[in-house]
Amino acid sequence: MEFPSESRQLCHGISFSHYEPAPSLSLRRDSQWSHESLSVNRTLRLQVSDLKFCLGYITMNPDGSRNNFPCPKNKAVRTGSQCDRCRRLDHSKFMHHFHTTGEAPAGMRKYLEQPHFLYVASFAHGATKVGTTSTQSKWSRLAQQGAVVARYIAGAADGAAIRVLEDLITEHVGLGQQVRQKSKVKGLTSWELNLASLDEINDAAAAEARSFLSAQRGLETYGIELRDEQWEQPEYAQRVVEAWDAHSLHPWDQEIADNQFNIRVRGVLGQTIMVDSGPATTLRLIDAAELKTHELDVADERGDFHEEQSALF
Known part of the structure; x- marks a missing residue:
């Protein structure tokens, strides 16, 4: 199923850089990228769509650099993050078999060597x-x-x-x-x-x-x-590890897709975001992999949060 894409902002998951103080949610609208910082104590309102959409495909240039193309058909997907056509076009599939087959485009070969x-x-x-x-x-x-x-x-x-x-x-x-x-x-x-x-x-x-x-x-x-x-580990991930080590983490207790919710970021470990709903509330983990492929609107949230008081904090 194909949909118009002029205004659709899709989540590509959490990205990391050793040179940045915090990871970020990577979002793309057509060919335009934006990045929402997941800095500790930032308060956000997330609005997540119901449907999942293909995130496009990657090709490699001869010098080993990469191109990230949006899905030409803007197709909805039920599983995974790519439609069949984008999966066929994606050069990253050669990465896992090059050492046994020797087959890869020149750019991927350059990267792998x-x-x-x-x-x-x-x-x-x-x-x-x-x-x-x-x-x-x-x-x-x-x-x-x-x-x-x-x-x-x-x-x-x-x-x-x-x-x-x-x-x-x-x-x-x-x-x-x-x-x-x-x-x-x-x-x-x-x-x-x-x-x-x-x-x-x-x-x-x-x-x-x-x-x-x-x-x-x-x-x-x-x-x-x-x-x-x-x-x-970066400091923002150490916060999650310390909470896990102290037996203080709980699962996220709401639906992710087709929902809107407020969070305060308390740490990030991989594709999981440790959040609470304000002072003295329960630490919970959002699986950001469930945000990936969805339309996602992100806005700074002002004002009070409302959640039960945690017995642990």
Whole structure:
């Protein structure tokens, strides 16, 4: 189903930069981008549409830079974030198979052949994964994923070599390469673990993966160097981790789609926003992945909030 798009502002999720003091909601109206800061203590009114829309597709230029195109047909979608046509046009699909097939457009090949890092990331419910990131997104990749604890375990001048190692660790060490967003959010509000125990889980998994890699011959031939470097959380994410560690977080208790609500931002971890409704109210987590693909209007909210008093604060 196609819809006119002249005035539709779609949410593309939360974006991060190491050089910005706060993450932001990325919004696009046709080809025009805007970014709404999620700075701590900012009070907002969010109005979310019912329908979901295709977010378009990415192509790579010969120099490795990227283009982000809106959906030409402005199609509504039921699942995912792309229509079939945009999925076919998207160059990012080559990223996950280039190291085995060698097939990718010149721009994606240029991107994949730059230096990359291998990391082990753990999330609040204990799920631990292996992943890769380029030099330019070394920090932001883990911020975007919402890792609670993470360690870099290797680096290489060629991203294809790093992806080969990623597959080997999945096969021989048993670390998967994906963790579902909903399970990340559920883990933050289920209180099964604490930060100390999760750090032990991550440290042990990283050590096992690094030990496996150190036993492989010829790594230096491909410019691969083992590392033991812990990723550092930004302050606004530390606030969420501390609230989780103190068993103070609760699930968001309203519908997201086709709704309007007021929030005060208290922290951001990955694609989750920790909010309350004013002083001495309950800390809750909004899954910002549920905002993605929807029309979203954002405005600063003035005046009082109204919510029950929290027994925890």
